[in-house]
Amino acid sequence: MKKHIITSLLYTAITAVLLGVVYPLVVTGIAHLAFADKASGQLIHNANGEVVGSKLIGQAFTGANYFHSRPSAAGTGYDAGASSGSNLGPTSKALGDRVTASIATETNGTPVPVDLVTASASGLDPDVSPAAAFYQVARVAKERRLSEDAVRQLVADNITPRQFGILGEPRVNVLNLNMKLDLMAPAK
Amino acid sequence: MTTNGWLQIALYFLVLLALTKPMGSYLTLVFDRRRTWLDPVLNPIERVVYRLTGIDADEEMRWTQYLAAMLIFSAATLLLTYIVERAQAVLPFNPQHLPGVEPWLAWNTAVSFTTNTNWQAYTPETTMSYFTQMFGLATHNFWSAAVGLALAVAFIRGISRREMKTLGSFWVDMTRGILWVLAPISIVFALALVSQGVVQNLRSYDTAKVVEAQKSTTTGADGKSSTTIISTQTIAQGPVASQEAIKMLGTNGGGFFNANSAHPFENPTPFSNFLQMLSIFLIPAGLTVMLGQMTSSPKHGWAVFAAMAILWFGGVAACYWAESHATPVLAATSSQVSPLQSGGNMEGKETRFGIANSTLFATITTDASCGAVNAMHDSFTPLGGMIPMVNILLGEIVFGGVGAGMYGMLIFVIVAVFIAGLMVGRTPEYLGKKIEAYDIQMAMLYLLIFPLIIKGFTAIAVLAPTFGLSSLTNHGPHGLSEILYAYTSATGNNGSAFAGLNANTHWYNASLGVAMFAGRFLMLIPMLAIAGNLAAKKSVPATAGTFPVTTPLFTTLLTGVILIVGALTFFPVLSLGPVLEHLLMRAGQSF
Numbered sequence: 001m002k003k004h005i006i007t008s009l010l011y012t013a014i015t016a017v018l019l020g021v022v023y024p025l026v027v028t029g030i031a032h033l034a035f036a037d038k039a040s041g042q043l044i045h046n047a048n049g050e051v052v053g054s055k056l057i058g059q060a061f062t063g064a065n066y067f068h069s070r071p072s073a074a075g076t077g078y079d080a081g082a083s084s085g086s087n088l089g090p091t092s093k094a095l096g097d098r099v100t101a102s103i104a105t106e107t108n109g110t111p112v113p114v115d116l117v118t119a120s121a122s123g124l125d126p127d128v129s130p131a132a133a134f135y136q137v138a139r140v141a142k143e144r145r146l147s148e149d150a151v152r153q154l155v156a157d158n159i160t161p162r163q164f165g166i167l168g169e170p171r172v173n174v175l176n177l178n179m180k181l182d183l184m185a186p187a188k
Numbered sequence: 189m190t191t192n193g194w195l196q197i198a199l200y201f202l203v204l205l206a207l208t209k210p211m212g213s214y215l216t217l218v219f220d221r222r223r224t225w226l227d228p229v230l231n232p233i234e235r236v237v238y239r240l241t242g243i244d245a246d247e248e249m250r251w252t253q254y255l256a257a258m259l260i261f262s263a264a265t266l267l268l269t270y271i272v273e274r275a276q277a278v279l280p281f282n283p284q285h286l287p288g289v290e291p292w293l294a295w296n297t298a299v300s301f302t303t304n305t306n307w308q309a310y311t312p313e314t315t316m317s318y319f320t321q322m323f324g325l326a327t328h329n330f331w332s333a334a335v336g337l338a339l340a341v342a343f344i345r346g347i348s349r350r351e352m353k354t355l356g357s358f359w360v361d362m363t364r365g366i367l368w369v370l371a372p373i374s375i376v377f378a379l380a381l382v383s384q385g386v387v388q389n390l391r392s393y394d395t396a397k398v399v400e401a402q403k404s405t406t407t408g409a410d411g412k413s414s415t416t417i418i419s420t421q422t423i424a425q426g427p428v429a430s431q432e433a434i435k436m437l438g439t440n441g442g443g444f445f446n447a448n449s450a451h452p453f454e455n456p457t458p459f460s461n462f463l464q465m466l467s468i469f470l471i472p473a474g475l476t477v478m479l480g481q482m483t484s485s486p487k488h489g490w491a492v493f494a495a496m497a498i499l500w501f502g503g504v505a506a507c508y509w510a511e512s513h514a515t516p517v518l519a520a521t522s523s524q525v526s527p528l529q530s531g532g533n534m535e536g537k538e539t540r541f542g543i544a545n546s547t548l549f550a551t552i553t554t555d556a557s558c559g560a561v562n563a564m565h566d567s568f569t570p571l572g573g574m575i576p577m578v579n580i581l582l583g584e585i586v587f588g589g590v591g592a593g594m595y596g597m598l599i600f601v602i603v604a605v606f607i608a609g610l611m612v613g614r615t616p617e618y619l620g621k622k623i624e625a626y627d628i629q630m631a632m633l634y635l636l637i638f639p640l641i642i643k644g645f646t647a648i649a650v651l652a653p654t655f656g657l658s659s660l661t662n663h664g665p666h667g668l669s670e671i672l673y674a675y676t677s678a679t680g681n682n683g684s685a686f687a688g689l690n691a692n693t694h695w696y697n698a699s700l701g702v703a704m705f706a707g708r709f710l711m712l713i714p715m716l717a718i719a720g721n722l723a724a725k726k727s728v729p730a731t732a733g734t735f736p737v738t739t740p741l742f743t744t745l746l747t748g749v750i751l752i753v754g755a756l757t758f759f760p761v762l763s764l765g766p767v768l769e770h771l772l773m774r775a776g777q778s779f
Contacts, residue, residue, distance in 0.1 A: 003242075004257050007359065008264040010241040015366065016268060019330045020323035023371065024430040027378045031388040031429060034379065039388040041425055041453060043396070051396045054423055056385055056452040060402045070539070074447075076404045081313055081393060081422035083447035085536045085564035087688035089666035091769055093778045095535065095567075096517040103520055111522035114514055118535040121450030121546075121564045127539035129529035131522070166195060168458025169530045169542035178399060187400075 044175075054080075058126040059175050065143035065187055067128070067136050067155075069174040070115060071102055074123025086119040108138060127171035130159050144185040154180060189512045190525055193544030197504055200462065200548065201497070204469050208493065211470055212477020218368040219341045219361060219478070230367045237363055248354035251720030254342055255713065257358040258335060262302050262709070265331050269298040272324035273316070282317035283392035289315060296697035301325050303708035304332035304589060306435070306442030306559055306683035307700060309692040313424040313445050318390055321444060326431040330374075333438025333471075334365035336591030339712065340475055341365075343595045346719030347619055348483045350727045355719055369471065370438060377467060378433035384463075385456035388429040396421045428453055436467040439589040441559030441683040449549070449562040450538055458540055461562060465549055468558045472587035475594040483619050487738035492597060495746045499586040500555055503575050507547040510572030511537075516773060536567030547572065554579035557589030559683025566662070566670065566686040570773060573686070574766035577673055580680040581762075582754040583638065589681065595715050599631050601737070602718070604749040606631075608735040608742075617734050620727040627721060630714035637714075638679060639757045641706050645675045645699050646761070655695035661688030664779030665769035672765055674700060679707035 031039040042055040053059055060078045061069050075082040088095035102117035116132040133155045141151040158177050162168050217224050238245050249257065273289040276282060289297070293310055300307040306329075312321065338361035345355050382388050401419040408414060428444045432454055435442060445451040455461050473493065480489020512532040514523035525531040530542030537546045546563035553560050554576035565576050579586060585597040602618060606628050609616025616623040649656035649671045660667045673686040678700040685691070691700060736742060 001256070001260075004260045005264075007241050007243060008257070008261040011237075011243075011261065011359070011362075012264045012268055014237060014240055015331070016265075016323060016327050019366070019371070020327040023374070024322045024326065024427045027375060027382075027430040028388050028390065028427055030379060031382040035382045038385050039382050039429075040391070041387045041389070041394065041423060042385060043394060043423075046397075051394055051423075052399060053396045053421065054394075054452075056456050057421070057423060058452075059396075059398050059400070059421060060418075061400050062402060063400055066400055076406075076418060077402065078421060081424050082311060083313070083424075083445050083451050084311075085447065085450070085567060085687070087564055087566040087661055087686070088535065089566055089573075089662040089669075089686075089688065089769075090515040090517070090533070090535075090569050091664055091666055091773050091778045092517075092662050096778055099517050099521075111520065113529050114518055114521040114523040114531055115529060115534045115539055117521055118518070118537075120538050121536050121562065122445075122447035122452060122538060124447070124452055125538050125540075126452055129539055131526065131528035134528065162192070163458040166192065166199065167462055168540050168545060170528070171539045175399065182399070 053175055055173070055176070056126055058124050061174060061178055064139055066178045067133060067140060067174055067181070068106065068116065070125050070128060071098065071117065071119045072123040073119045078124060080124055083122045083124055085121045085123060108135065126173050126175060127160070128174055130155070130170055130172055133172040133177065140181070144181065146185050150184070154184065189508055190544070193508065196544050197508070197548055200465060203466060204473055207470060208473040209477050211474030212481065212489070215369065215471070215474050215478040216481045218364050220482070221364070224368060226368060226372060234363055234367055241359070243359040245357070245360055247357045249357055250353055251355055251716045254355050254358045255716050258339070258712070259709065262335065265328060266298045266302040269301060269324040269328060270294050272320055273297060276317040276320045279317065279319045281319035281322070281390055283390070284317070286315065286317050292694050292697040293692060296701045299701040299704050300683065301328035301440070301442060302332060303681050303704045304336060304438070304440055304557060304592065305678060305681040305704045305708070306440045307678055307685070307704060308442055308683070309697055309700070311446040312443060318426055321431060322427055325442060326434060329431070329434040329438045329440040329442070330366055330370050333370055333434070333440065333590040334362045336589055337365040337369065337471070338362050338591065339716070340591035340594040343598055343715065343719045344479055344482045346722040347598070347621065349723040351725070352723050355723060370434060373437055374430070374433040377437060377463065378429040380463060381429045381432055381460055384460035386429040386432055386460060387425055387453045388427055389425055390427060391425050393425055394423040396423055433467070436464045436558065436560060437470065439468055439472070439556045439558040441553065443560065449560045450564070455562055458545065461541060461545055461549065464560070465552050468552050468556045469587045471590045472556055472593045475591070479594065485619060485738060488619065491738050491743045492601065492746070494740070494743045495750070496586050496597070498743070498747055499582070499750065500551065503551040503555065503579055503586070504548055507551050507572050507575040508544060510569045510575070511543050511547050513569065515569055516776060517778070533569050533572070536564030538562065550576050551579065553684060554682060555584065555586035555588065557584040557592055557681045559677065561684050564687060565673070565684060566688045570666075570766040570770035573669065574762060576684065577669070577676055577766070578754070578762070580676045580682050581758045582750055584680050584682065585750065592681065599634050599715065600750050600753070601746060602627060602631050603635070603753070604742070604746045605735060605737065607749060608745060612733065612735070614733055617728060617730070618737065620730065621722050621725045622728060627718050630718045633714040634711055635753065637706065637710050641679045641703050642672070642675045643761060645703055646672050649675070649699070655693065659690040659693055659696060661690070662779070664777070665765050665772065666779065669765040669769065672761060675703055678703040681707050
């Protein structure tokens with residue numbers, strides 16, 4: 001028994017250093033040599049060098065002149081320091097009320113694509129479906145005084161297809177789309 | 189449901205199938221201590237570890253010694269994590285200056301990671317420092333997986349050995365599992381994840397100046413609403429990829445971030461998602477081949493694999509079907525699948541994964557004792573959310589957790605062989621071993637401890653408005669599902685959640701901690717007792733009356749036994765939770 005205890009303590013200490021310090025630091029080192037940008041979160045900088053976001057992390061957009069992102073349950077919305085889903089169940093009244101309110105905001109007269117009024121799992125979903133992006137074209141074009149065709153083309157050009165042609169779902173990165181939109185016709 | 193969705197599910201299975209035999213053969217070499225191509229690098233490290241810790245590499249342990257070593261080692265690692273959590277404020281790699289973790293939560297988390305559960309009653313990015321995550325938690329992802337692997341190897345030795353009293357050395361099995369299997373695959377896998385965008389750094393959280401500032405209106409306690417302008421976004425960082433790799437490979441499942449594998453920094457692309465799902469089943473599937481090879485009955489290994497694959501596919505198909513349909517609250521939206529959207533019940537799911545990958549992940553993570561999530565199970569449809577719950581309730585034997593799935597499945601194999609024996613009226617045999625009263629008593633003990641803990645604690649919690657029901661987010665039958673899922677996940681050492689339940693309370697931290705502890709360690713005792721008992725038995729030659737364990741008939745019987753035992757045990761409580769909720773939802777009720 002005593003031998004087991006001594007062995008356990010020594011074994012814990014040695015493997016903790018190997019697996020809890022050496023392993024992550026080795027991976028960090030190699031990651032920064034091979035994929036420096038990706039290992040640091042693919043941050044986007046503006047002309048002044050300030051960080052304006054990450055390519056992977058969604059941001060809230062609610063103004064009529066931007067493409068809207070999905071509802072978010074992360075903090076006050078898209079708080080990437082507090083990721084979370086809504087965790088509201090299928091028979092939740094609160095979910096029903098929230099969806100109804102979102103539909104009222106988003107509607108253009110036809111039924112709203114489902115992802116645009118449902119909260120994502122992380123609360124940080126960077127994407128909406130192509131259906132949800134195309135759905136907003138008329139509103140955004142009107143607000144930006146652009147032709148609908150030009151805005152529709154912008155969306156079409158920014159669809160990320162399935163990876164390797166098969167994996168995942170086609171999608172549109174909302175932050176990227178809105179930054180391109182700002183370049184095309186600056187927000188007032 | 190789409191053709192592409194089914195293609196992705198089929199592709200997943202084909203890749204898994206292709207990797208099963210190479211993985212299994214490699215595992216056999218590692219645990220039989222035969223030559224592998226990694227020996228030149230790893231043999232010296234192995235020798236140093238043994239020398240520094242005083243381990244005798246040729247020691248053989250009886251089942252009781254094996255159990256004692258495992259329990260004492262687990263206690264030591266649990267203690268380490270508890271201390272690291274409590275003291276993180278004064279330890280390095282804490283750029284956010286997070287304070288020490290409070291005692292109840294620290295206990296719950298230490299138990300959770302020691303037992304391979306990775307239940308998380310906390311929000312990691314605001315609670316755990318980088319050091320705690322690396323040194324206190326990710327280490328457990330290796331240890332608890334290696335412990336599971338060692339126990340499965342010991343059990344299989346119990347079946348294959350003849351008239352021996354010992355099952356091998358716990359320390360040697362642990363060390364070889366870590367050095368030859370978990371660590372090398374994790375390094376490669378972690379870098380593959382970084383290549384997809386999983387972050388790996390030690391920097392403090394970034395602050396981004398957002399493109400469109402948002403107004404946030406909150407209503408205070410005095411009823412007055414106040415408006416704040418939010419113009420920045422905090423972006424949590426960390427050494428994520430190194431932890432993510434072993435989190436999946438070791439079927440641990442504890443997320444670096446609160447949103448787990450739904451968080452874009454943990455699981456950024458469909459390919460990272462594919463790799464994560466593959467790594468959950470990689471070792472458990474390989475173990476079926478190792479079972480066949482070590483018992484000199486390769487076909488038996490594949491017969492067990494087939495039973496697992498059938499149960500896996502049934503779960504995926506049902507969950508995919510259920511989630512492809514929007515719930516009544518989404519009736520006013522456009523939820524039909526089209527080339528432009530995956531449609532269906534998108535609440536709690538990520539756009540890049542859609543319905544197919546969310547349901548495939550949910551099924552896999554609960555078939556195994558992983559518990560990572562890329563979609564929020566709490567927001568699944570009643571029947572879609574029942575599938576993950578049922579997978580855990582069946583005992584996580586559908587490929588299952590690393591090692592734990594294999595020995596859990598072998599308990600069912602013994603029961604199935606016993607039932608076959610009863611049907612023809614002769615003493616059952618399993619791979620040349622007579623299965624006798626003691627073995628069946630222990631197997632039944634294993635199978636009974638599990639529902640006793642789950643239903644016992646659930647019953648207490650639902651009867652207690654003050655400490656049990658007060659944690660619920662959802663009401664009506666879904667509330668019962670939240671509580672039932674919590675104890676199911678804890679006892680099954682899964683770690684996924686119907687996360688609407690606020691589990692960071694004294695009652696839930698304490699009781700779920702006990703459930704995790706019992707679900708791991710209490711169940712191990714009868715399991716190892718069977719292994720020790722089997723190892724000591726003589727081998728009897730197979731006769732015309734021996735029930736073959738290599739045929740489709742055996743696979744069918746095994747699948748049937750698993751489903752019947754599960755259904756008899758849990759149907760009543762499931763009918764009050766998800767089934768009732770489904771019927772009320774169809775009738776237009778909400779809560």
